Amino acid sequence: MATIQSRTLARFMLFPSVVLLLGWMIVPLCMTLYFSFLDYNLLMPGNEAFIGFLNYEFFLTDPAFIESFFNTLLLVGGVLTITIGGGIGLAILLDQAIWGRNYVRIMVLAPFFVMPTVSALVWKNMFMNPVNGLFAHLAAFFGTEPIDFFAHYPLLSIIVIVSWQWLPFAALLLLTAIQSLDREQLEAADLDGAGPISKFFYIVLPHLSRAITAVILIETIFLLSIFAEILVTTSGGPGYASTNITYLIYTQSLLQFDVGGGSAGGIIAVIIANIVAIFLMRLIGKNLEG
Amino acid sequence: MSTNASFRSKVFYTALAWLISGLIFFPILWTFITSFKTEAEAISATPSLFMFEWTLQNYSDVLARSPYFDHFINSVVIALGSSVVGLLIAIPAAWSMAFVPTKRTKNLLMWMLSTKMLPPVGVLIPIYLLFRDFSLLDTKLGLVIVMTLINLPIMVWMLYTYFREIPHEILEAARMDGASITEEIFHVLLPIALPGIASTLLLNVILAWNEAFWTLILSAANAAPLTAFIASYSSPEGLFYAKLSAASVMAIVPILILGWFSQKQLVRGLSFGAVK
Numbered sequence: 001m002a003t004i005q006s007r008t009l010a011r012f013m014l015f016p017s018v019v020l021l022l023g024w025m026i027v028p029l030c031m032t033l034y035f036s037f038l039d040y041n042l043l044m045p046g047n048e049a050f051i052g053f054l055n056y057e058f059f060l061t062d063p064a065f066i067e068s069f070f071n072t073l074l075l076v077g078g079v080l081t082i083t084i085g086g087g088i089g090l091a092i093l094l095d096q097a098i099w100g101r102n103y104v105r106i107m108v109l110a111p112f113f114v115m116p117t118v119s120a121l122v123w124k125n126m127f128m129n130p131v132n133g134l135f136a137h138l139a140a141f142f143g144t145e146p147i148d149f150f151a152h153y154p155l156l157s158i159i160v161i162v163s164w165q166w167l168p169f170a171a172l173l174l175l176t177a178i179q180s181l182d183r184e185q186l187e188a189a190d191l192d193g194a195g196p197i198s199k200f201f202y203i204v205l206p207h208l209s210r211a212i213t214a215v216i217l218i219e220t221i222f223l224l225s226i227f228a229e230i231l232v233t234t235s236g237g238p239g240y241a242s243t244n245i246t247y248l249i250y251t252q253s254l255l256q257f258d259v260g261g262g263s264a265g266g267i268i269a270v271i272i273a274n275i276v277a278i279f280l281m282r283l284i285g286k287n288l289e290g
Numbered sequence: 291m292s293t294n295a296s297f298r299s300k301v302f303y304t305a306l307a308w309l310i311s312g313l314i315f316f317p318i319l320w321t322f323i324t325s326f327k328t329e330a331e332a333i334s335a336t337p338s339l340f341m342f343e344w345t346l347q348n349y350s351d352v353l354a355r356s357p358y359f360d361h362f363i364n365s366v367v368i369a370l371g372s373s374v375v376g377l378l379i380a381i382p383a384a385w386s387m388a389f390v391p392t393k394r395t396k397n398l399l400m401w402m403l404s405t406k407m408l409p410p411v412g413v414l415i416p417i418y419l420l421f422r423d424f425s426l427l428d429t430k431l432g433l434v435i436v437m438t439l440i441n442l443p444i445m446v447w448m449l450y451t452y453f454r455e456i457p458h459e460i461l462e463a464a465r466m467d468g469a470s471i472t473e474e475i476f477h478v479l480l481p482i483a484l485p486g487i488a489s490t491l492l493l494n495v496i497l498a499w500n501e502a503f504w505t506l507i508l509s510a511a512n513a514a515p516l517t518a519f520i521a522s523y524s525s526p527e528g529l530f531y532a533k534l535s536a537a538s539v540m541a542i543v544p545i546l547i548l549g550w551f552s553q554k555q556l557v558r559g560l561s562f563g564a565v566k
Contacts, residue, residue: 017379028416031415098304100308109549110315111317113500113548114500114546115520117518117521118538119317121520122321122534134320224409253415254414263415266409
């Protein structure tokens with residue numbers, strides 16, 4: 001139906017978005033790739049030399065990389081487990097007939113809108129501080145030793161904070177999905193004498209599988225790049241105990257000025273994220289056809 | 291009998307839901323309450339929920355001792371500026387893909403989405419060096435550019451899902467009546483699409499307001515938005531819980547209110563239409 005004129009116009013209207021995104025993605029990425037093959041330190045400008053894959057070799061064999069790689073896995077895996085487990089529970093609970101559901105929803109959703117630096121500092125100081133934090137007061141009340149969370153369990157503490165931020169997203173998305181469940185199916189299961197547990201495993205969980213996949217993939221994209229929460233709480237320490245790959249590359253690039261090494265790390269982070277992205281794109285692509 | 295049982299289960303589920311959601315909400319409530327305490331009260335070993343001398347001292351301290359207002363304005367300019375500029379670029383693109391689709395439209399959409407999945411550290415060094423060379427470091431303009439670009443794919447995608455639901459017949463009818471393309475867009479499409487555009491704007495203001503990678507790295511004293519301002523409390527001097535709370539409350543309240551209005555759009559926007 002579209003006329004040639006409107007087709008030309010349509011191309012023209014796409015142009016700015018495409019050019020900008022192309023420029024934003026391709027140009028810097030090519031620069032990162034180029035830098036990753038150079039011996040390039042910002043403190044010694046003018047001494048750049050081509051060194052092949054040496055930056056990659058150093059980065060991948062650095063014990064700090066191994067440690068931050070596993071920290072990244074633990075961080076992503078831990079937060080996913082907590083938010084999806086808790087999210088399913090909350091979604092089922094909020095789907096029940098309850099009084100004041102809208103207020104409950106508002107309260108559950110709130111942490112998602114709190115900026116990362118605020119939630120990290122509030123948790124670190126007002127809750128997890130071993131002297132003045134609320135958890136320390138609670139421990140004193142029950143007569144037990146207060147725990148110095150960030151000294152002894154730095155990564156776990158960050159997992160708790162990030163989970164608190166992402167639980168609302170998982171819960172809301174899963175609640176939206178659960179509300180589209182066919183009620184007659186559940187009633188039929190009731191008539192057949194199915195208990196709540198078998199109803200959950202044979203009807204609710206399969207119905208949610210698509211939404212759960214979406215939560216896993218979307219959260220993973222964001223969780224791989226956790227940065228602010230680490231910067232304002234532990235700065236990656238003690239040692240590298242709470243450094244993830246994003247934070248490691250940040251310290252290497254902008255604190256040690258090692259452009260070559262940081263770039264090699266950046267390319268590796270892109271490759272890791274791509275593996276996740278491919279699965280997410282498949283899921284969304286399927287939806288686009290339906 | 292059965293109504294009695296369902297009444298009892300309703301009471302039980304209501305109590306459970308309020309308890310759990312109260313626990314989830316508690317850190318925000320506690321920050322709010324602490325912001326009205328004195329510093330001594332804020333670290334008291336017998337913390338009190340309501341029974342203390344309420345004071346506004348912390349708010350006036352934060353406002354007096356730091357250029358809080360400048361950071362607030364920076365946040366507003368960056369969040370709103372990038373969302374409006376982003377809309378101006380994204381609306382034509384989404385219109386084009388929704389109403390004049392070609393064989394390549396789907397691939398183009400997927401490609402745009404894939405740029406969103408690029409980890410920021412992958413382009414950290416080039417962006418930092420380019421910003422340094424173009425004197426964009428620590429400027430609001432620089433942050434508006436970055437925020438626009440990182441949120442552009444979400445904007446195009448969200449607008450596309452809204453535009454796609456607008457029936458083509460309406461546009462064809464307008465065309466039959468001799469409307470030009472600009473008339474078609476401004477008098478027919480925009481009024482219908484306005485709710486979708488508003489939701490897109492809202493979600494992007496929220497995302498840009500809370501963004502805490504590029505804002506922390508590319509800004510210092512001049513252009514720092516509230517995310518970076520709050521980060522300066524990570525190296526505190528002396529007693530600061532009550533002041534941290536007051537600064538935090540002022541940083542999160544505007545977006546908390548906006549966020550509650552955009553619950554539904556949030557799911558749709560952030561799941562790229564995978565869950566509606």
